[in-house]
Amino acid sequence: MDLSVTSREESGRTVVEVSGEIDVYTAPTLRERLNELVGAGHHHLVVDMEGVEFLDSTGLGVLVGGLKRVRSHDGSLHLVCQREKILKVFRITGLTKVFPIHDTVADAIAASTAADEANATS
Template sequence: MNISIDVKEKDTAIELTVSGEIDAYTAPKLRETLFPLSEENGVNMVVDLSGVSYMDSTGLGVFVGVFKNVRANDGQFKIVGLSERLQRLFEITGLADIININSQIEGGV
């Protein structure tokens, strides 16, 4: 189980590109990377999951926590590049109604 996380920062804009699988083994690494960034005031965070082949509930938990942190610090949080399978996971859990998810990848940092 491998995960790769690429971080690009420019002012308050942070773009993260995640590749691999997000599960109980890799979620701690994802959390360690995202949480400190999510605590910055007024951050605009975009997470690209187009390279993620699998995600379980542990990964969803990481994104819920990061989303709450970003919002608590007056920031914006968005997930892009979801496969059909991941999009459905967010929809089934109701997170698609709370977290800004968009299958399209827009201009980067």
């Protein structure tokens, strides 16, 4: 199954909807898309992975790279994922401590916005 990456603006956040398989072959496509978004000034990303069927270490590397990139612009990267087999990949690699992972896009947007407001007032 091919990888599909689309993005839209929602409540001041850029929601990146990813579906299909993220592996050593398709991960470069996701990396390019994330790089384009950050390059175009989208620094608060919500990556919706509900449609992702498979994720390997290359895909994890792309997400970590995306996180580093947005953080260098004081941005954020939140994930949306409820699929047990994908969550397991984050858990095994310890990346559940690195990425905020939410059940829904609405939850992710709310958390991302709240964190931003907390930073602004501190």
